[in-house]
Amino acid sequence: MTSFRTTRRAILRGSAALAGASLLPGGVFAQEAIDRVNFLVGFGVGGGFDQTARGTQEALQKSGLVANVTVENRTGGGGSVAIAHLIETAARQQNTLMVNGTSIVVRSLNREFSQTFRDVTLVSTITAEVFGLLVAGNSPHRDIGGLTTALRANPRAVRFGGGSPRGGIDHLAASKYLKQAGVDPKAMQYVAYDGGGRAMAGLLGNEVQCLVMPYTEALTQIKAGQVRLVAIMNDRRIADVPDVPTLADAGIPNAVLANVRAFFMAPGTPQARVDAYANLLERLIATPAWEEVRARNGWNMFFRRGAEAQAFFVQHERDIRALLVEQGFIQG
């Protein structure tokens, strides 16, 4: 089971790799020096993927690693317009990192578009927004135990809300929680909102009683005491919210899910170049400039590169496919 957290291990490994590289004769990295990065975002300005791109841009520039960093928002088709663009113009996209992640997996499984993450070159994952269960501050369900008990007695006692449509990742996260808790997910009442902000309004107005979404999107309301984060869908507790139990702590095993963000390059990009960008990102996440951006956004670090990242995505796809099949959205 994968764990998402701020980790120093990956960072140390990165610096070791770099130290080794500089000893290589001929300076392999000198040939692949990166003097510009263009982030391609398939979604509008202000959204989660856009924030990842702009946060990374800021850290790259402030840390002095790369000065020339641009962000390009090419919207449409739930990100597929950007993916198609990256594939079609691969020859002139040598400096482009596309930001995507869990979204590409869910949407290609739902047949919203034909491309999969295999059609582009995965460079690395970067962050993972762990899903959390949120109830209103004045909710009668004091903790995860109370919430689960109520749902086991009556699956319709609690109405769920999320920022994605049915079959989208928020809905799947809620289904996973219910299934692992021994409640039939098909009995769930799920209300879809157009984004996390409106879903939050629905929770505060008691239109829904529980939100399942990446808890980092709700940090403001959690801190203000307007909502309570009763559990996180991770396999260990997270330092930013140390008092919040995982679902496993509450006796609900194997309910782990996060919205992973990753960088992709055009298909056919030479391996040396992909490695050079992965090295750059690995160096970046060890800088104070990155830590500042990360802490400000409350991002959970999840840096995996190369074969490790590829293996993660294969597993991620398998997990999400299983959820979609269970819910009857796709055939097994």
Place this chain on the structure above:
Amino acid sequence: MIEGLLGGLSGLFTLHNMLLLVLGCGLGTFIGMMPGLGPVTAISLLIPVVLTLEPASAMVLLAAIYYGAMFGGSTASVLINAPGESSSVPTTFDGYPMAKKGQAGKALALCAWGSFVGGTIATMLLMLAAPTLASWALTFQAPEYFALMVLGLTAVAAFAEEGGALKALLMTVLGLMIATIGTDIADGVERYTFHIADLADGISFVLLAMAAFALSEAILAALRNQPVSEEAKKAARGDVGSLKLTKDDVREVAPAVARSSLIGFVVGVLPGAGATIAAFMSYAVERNLARGARREEFGKGSRRGVAAPETANNAAAGGAYVPLLTLGIPGSGTTAVILGALVALGVQPGPRLFVDQSDMFWTVVVSMYVGNLILLAINLPLIPQIARTLAIPERMLVPLILFFCLIGVYLVSFNAFDLWVMIGLAVVCVGLRLLDYPMAPLLLGFVLGKLMEENLRRALIVNDGSFAFLWERPVTAGLLAVSIACLAAPVLARVFKRKG
């Protein structure tokens, strides 16, 4: 409160903060004027810079860009029929006809004054009633949103005069139909996309507005190829008509501005609605309220029709700060980015913001009052200059409009497919306009239809498929009753007149 205001004044009147305020107002105006460039893009680009500032200074700058853009949005709507940003779409309905009558100056002045009053009243309401309003906004749920959209749609009746009822109705239905293109929000199912990925996110509102107004207008102008009219000649000389508002103008517009300030603010407070809905609602209300000759003017250059939406969108920008500051809930992309910046600066939005961060709150409130004054001071003298740059002969204006439409729509998505969609829609709209079909109901149906459907479906899910919420929830029932009254009133009036 006096104490707070004084504290805010001293917080704002430092050289640093005043410079930021002026900068924000100027930048916002410019961004608002450019079709395709919106405040969200500008604010996102500025975030790294903004985060180096003190929280209060940062908020002063960001807020100024936001309401500055609302202020500037009217310019392109009036002069070239292409809305600077989506909440300025209704301004084109009457703003452009006014400009064609040689009254561009007056139209822009009405926009400027309306924006000023709307912004100022909204700031007052924000100062006086934010926490109360925030908890009210939360009681406004899917059934209420649905009823609000229905009320907005009744405005179609106002467009339906002189036997044009059927045409207006058909255009509304067309608008509702176009709104269903794309992935639906409840089930994630694609509708009318024909498996074209570029259509999966639906048709953008700005694109449709550009096609229906600016682009089809340009094509019609080229088709007509009329001799240059007296007004156009005047416009070419840079004569945009008087900027001065007469007593009659003020008397005509003042009640509309007052109503629109309130409507704009209230709709702006609702996180599920926003400035565009506010502008349409206020336009619809004014059109419904107008009687006789005044009503005939709508769509042909009504002064109220220009002032109302511009007032409302500025008031809505102020209203959007209520859920943003007290609940940490953004109602739009722009406020979402502002919220992100706030949190990054260590400001904790929430019910306690007024206590814990009172210095910042009051500085921002005072900056909004002063900022609206600055915007008025920047915009009024600039009107003739701006108008002159754009008021060029029609044979040059047409390519210019084409340029702004294409660039404007491309800048939103960077997707060339959208350009083809816009051109296709514009051609259809040209045909419809030649047959005297009105365009405004099309946009009204489109903008309200999406939210109406979404909220109706949400209400049905929440209520287990029962329609009882339509009469069981007082606000919903009230809004629906007003909608029915709006539709029935003209009919009843006619019946009584005949009897009398």
